[in-house]
Amino acid sequence: MPYTLNQLLNRLSFRQLQVFRTVYVRQNYSRAAEELGLTQPAVSAQIRQLEQTLGQPVFEYVGKQLYVTAAGEQLMLAVRAIFADLERLQMELAELQGQVRGELRLAAVSTAQYVVPYLLEGFLKQYPQIEVRLRVVNRAQAVERLNENRDDLVIMGMVPDSRSLSSMPFLDNEMVPVVRADDPLLHQANLTPQGFLDAGLLIREPGSGTRHALEDWCSRRRLSLKPKMELGSNAAIRHGIIAGLGVAVLPKLSISAELRLGELAIPDLDGFPLRRSWCTVYPSSKHPTPVMQAFLDYVRNNLNSHYSRIYGDIANR
Template sequence: MPYSLARLLTRLSFRQLQVFHAVCQHLSYSRAADELGLTQPAVSSQVRQLEHALGQPLFEYVGKQLYITAAGQQLEQAVISIFSDLKRLQMELAEIEGQVRGELRLAAVSTAQYVVPYLLQGFLEQFPQVDVRLEIVNRARATQRLTENRDDLVIMGMPPESNALRSTPFLTNVMIPVVRVDNPLLNSRSLDAQTFLDAKLLIREPGSGTRKALEQWCQQNRLSLNPHMELGSNAAIKHGVLAGLGVAVLPRLSVRAELKLGELACLDLEGFPLRRSWCTVHPAAKHPTPVMQAFLDYIQRAMGGLEQQVYGETL
C-alpha cells in the first residue's frame, strides 16, 4: 500500500529519482548504471525502493526487453517537471547574484552542426559557467523534439510553419552545386541547371531541410528533380561526391575544407547559390530560462558580425 505524502517524502530521494530517470531514458539497468557510475545491483536496488514507496511497479520485462509501466510513465513526467523546476531555480538564484549559470539544452539539425560552434565559442567566453548539452539530429527528429519540448532551443533551417512555434533567423545558409574536380561538367561551356540536376544527383531523404530547399527552388524554376541516390546525411553525400557517385547541392560550410584543398569544385550555375536561413526555434508558449534568454540575446547582438566570422565575408 502506498505511503501517505508525509511518509513518502521521508522515503524518497533525488538520487532515486535520478536513477529512475536514467533507466527510463535507456530502458536498461546496465546502461543507466554506466551513465551514473553505479553498479547494476545498486541501480536495481534504488528502483525497488522507489517501487516499494509508491506501491506500484515502474518497469516490467517482456521477454528480454525492459518496458516502462503506466505508473512509471506518470512518474517520468513528474520527474521531468521536478528536475526542470530545479534547474530553473538554480538559474534564477544565480541571476539574483548577477550571474548566468546553468544548463543550455540545444538540438541542431545536421546541416547546422558547422554553425553551432561559432555561436557557442563567443557565448561561452561571456558566460563560462553555462553547461551546454548539444544533440545533432535530422530534421524529422528536430521537429519531434520541438513537439515534445525536449530542448531549450532547436537550430534548424526551414522550420515548420506553425503558430505554436517561434523562429528567429540569424545566419544565411548558402547552398552550392558541387562536383568532384575531375567531373566533365567543369569543362562544359553551356552548362544549365537541368543538366546538372540530371547528372546523378545525390540528395538527402524526404523531409530534410536541404532537400526541401532544393525542391522548392526547382518548383519555382520549373525544373525536374530526379535523384540518382538518397543518402541520410550531408556528410554521406559529400563523401559520395568525392567517391565519384554523382553531384550534389550542399551547404557551403559543409564542404569548405574540400573546396580549399581542391578535392571538390563549385559550379557556376544560374540561380545558385541558394540562400536560406538558419533559425533558432522554440515553442511559442515556452518561458525562457535565464540561460536560454542570455543565449538568444547573445545571438541577436552577434548577428552583425556572424557572417563575417563564419564565411570570412558579409553575404
C-alpha cells in the same frame, strides 16, 4: 490505497527520481548504473523502492527487453517538470548573485554543426560557468524534439510553419550545386538546372532539411527530381562526389575544405545559391531560463560579427 501527498513526500527521494530518469533514458539498468557510478543491484533497489511507494511497476521486462509501463510514462512527465524547475531555481539563485550559470541544452540539424561552434566560442568566453550539451540530428528529429520540448533551443534552417514556435533567424545558409573539380559539367555551355539534376544526383535521406529545401525549390520551379543515390550525411555525399558517383546540392559551409583543396567545385547555375536562414527555435509557451535567454541575447546582439567571423574565416582559409 494510494498514499497521500505527505506520505509520498516522506517516501520519495530525489535520488530515486534521478535513478528512474537515467534508466528511462538509457533503457537499461547496467548502462544507468555505469552513468550514475552505482552498482546494478543498487539501481535495482532504488527502482524497487520507488515502485513500492507508487504501488505499481514503472518498468517491466518482456523477454530480455526493458519496457516502460503506463505508470512509468506518467512518472516521467512529472520528473521532467520537477527537474526542469530545479534547474531553473539553480539558475535564478545564481542570477541573484549576479552570475549566469547552469546547463544549456542545444539540438542542431546536421548542416548547422559547422556554425554552432563559432557561436559557442564567443558565448562561453562571456559566460564561462555555463555548460553546453549539443546533439546533432536531422530535421525530422529536430521537429520531434521540439514537439517533445526536449531541448532549450533547436538550431535549424527550415522552421515548421506553426504559431506554437518562436524562431529567430541569425545567419544565411547558402546551398550550392557541387561537382567534382574535374567534372565536364563545369565546361558545359548553357548548363540548365534540370541538366544538373539529371547528372546523377546524390541526396540526403527523407527528413533532412537539405533535401526538404531542394525538393521545395524543385517543386516551385517545376523541375523533376530523380536522385541517383540516397546517402545519410553530407560528409558521405561529399566523398561520393569526390569518388565520381555524381553531383549534389549542399550547404556551402559544409564543403569549404574541399573547395580550398581543389577537390570540389561550384558550377555557375541559374537559380543558385538557394538561400535559407539558420534560426534558433523553441516552443512559444516555453519560458526561457536565464541561461537560455543569455544565449538568445548573445546571438541577437552579435548578428553582424557572426556573419563576418564565419564566412570571413572560411573565405580566408
